[in-house]
Amino acid sequence: MRDWGRLPGDAIEDLRRLEWEHTGRLRERLLGRRPFPIPCLLKPPTGNQALEDLDHFHGYIAAWRKWPWPHQVTWVTKRFRQLGQFEVPVRLEIESTQALIAALGDEAVERSRGWAERMEPLLSLDKALFTTLINRLEELDRLSMTDIHLLASVLPQLQRGMGRRRYLRALPLQKVDTKFVELNQSLITALLDVIHGQEVSVHGGLEAWLECRVTPSNWLHVKPLCPEVKGRLAGLDLVRLCFEQLTTYSLPASNVLVIENLQAGYGLPELPDTIAVFGGGANTAWLQAEWLKDRRVGYWGDIDTWGLKFLADARLRQPHVEAVMMDLKTLLTHVERGVDEDRLAGLPAYGLTPAERSLFDELRFGRHGVGRLEQERLSQDYVEQGLAEWIQASAAV
Incomplete structure (x- = not known):
């Protein structure tokens, strides 16, 4: 690449890249916070460089003589051995925003x-x-x-x-x-x-x-899992409640089952005195609700680093949250359905039991050949048995 004798097209390309397409710099020019003129050095040749490429040397001088705004170009007299004396362009100065736009052409205009x-x-x-x-x-x-x-x-x-x-x-x-x-x-x-x-x-x-009402956000699905709870919820099979409503409205069941993913929530069996809240993913903020303190709360999510992180987040809101089917036994029972986890979560500082921290490490290092088991990949009979055991444990307390 020739490193001397910059042509008008080269200067225009630099102005476009460094000034026009550089949003922060353009903004400062337009607001007068970055001063004009904008200098462009044209790199005149040495005598040897000119001799090595006379066509470019003469073309470089001729091109700048045709520049539409001659006052912007600084010329100096240089004497070249074996070539003689020439007026050569050494510097282009763009003096204003209007001059910059004009130099860049139709698109900028x-x-x-x-x-x-x-x-x-x-x-x-x-x-x-x-x-x-x-x-x-x-x-x-x-x-x-x-x-x-x-x-x-x-x-x-x-x-x-x-x-x-x-x-x-x-x-x-x-x-x-x-x-x-x-x-x-x-x-x-x-x-x-x-x-x-x-x-x-x-x-x-x-x-x-x-002074508008806050627009509802962070919607979650709520599903009663037995006829009695359904009756307390005006006979509705499924409702969507936003974050603000979930933190203030006390759901009418003793057991609250939190499900990470949406589709897993649709596959839940009947469970006595239980209501499910599902589809929140990483959204565990609603679990700060005061009314949850005297409810039994179960959490069922994916067996991967992110699922365990969400479990830990849930426990930071309500320390008595119980993990459901998020253990090594469940992973090993379905290990052939596991996959790699593309992006790992960091190990939470708080919120996991020693067994859950151990499981987190086993997933992170792929000790069982997989890093992720989606909750939807669990066999339906296994899910129903696992949930039944969780309910039975509640009744035994």
């Missing part, structure tokens, strides 16, 4: 026009939004002009307390759909913070500032 077009309706609301809009150029690029007009329409409508304990999706907006607000909540929050002096963030975010 079009993109900058798009920014101007998108910003205009928003800046008409408040000129102070400029800095925030520049800081969120990627989001601005993704919005259509229809979305921009929706954004300009919704910002003046959103006022502190207007939610009146409704969900965000039920806001009383004019000519704006509430899904748009939900999908663009981060950008809307940033812009409203400028308009309202950081009020939105101080209040804990958009929904809190609007």
Whole structure:
């Protein structure tokens, strides 16, 4: 590769890579936090280099003489042995954002026009939004002009307390759909913070500032496992409850069986005075619920490092949680159905019994030829027997 005599195309490619496509640097240029000019060294040749490739030497000089903005190019007089004296370009300086865009060509010009077009309706609301809009150029690029007009329409409508304990999706907006607000909540929050002096963030975010009800999240399935518990649950076979409801609503059974995976929950047999909560995966936070302290709680998950980690997490919330079918016996009974575990969890510092810690190590080091046994791979008769034994142990206490 020739390391001298950089051509206009080389300089433009560097400007594109180092300035235009470097989001942080571009943002600083646009906000005036990174000063102009942008220097580009053109690496004029030594005498020997010029002699070795005269075509490139003359082409390099000719190319920069055709540069559309001559004032940006610094030339110096150099005397080359055997070639004589030449004016050679040594440095290109881009003096402004407009000059950078012009040098980069049509694509950059079009993109900058798009920014101007998108910003205009928003800046008409408040000129102070400029800095925030520049800081969120990627989001601005993704919005259509229809979305921009929706954004300009919704910002003046959103006022502190207007939610009146409704969900965000039920806001009383004019000519704006509430899904748009939900999908663009981060950008809307940033812009409203400028308009309202950081009020939105101080209040804990958009929904809190609007005084909306918290949108339910972290849904789990709840299934009564006997007719009596089903009757206490209004006769429902299966319901979905969110994190907030599970932490406050006391489920109507003495035994609570927590199942890691969704499909395993559908295969549960009838169990007396028992209700199952399943499909939460890593979500064990709901187990902090106070009402669980006086219930018998069983946990059944995959026999792998992550399943044992989730078991430990559950015990950090409720120390009396009992593991169900998460032992060496279960693993060895079904070992031919095991697989490798691609990504291992770290050994929890707390929450596992000595036997469970030993099992964790055996899985981690593949001592039985497998690292993972999914709970769905257990034989159904084994599952039913294991759950029956758990219930019988409860009755014996």
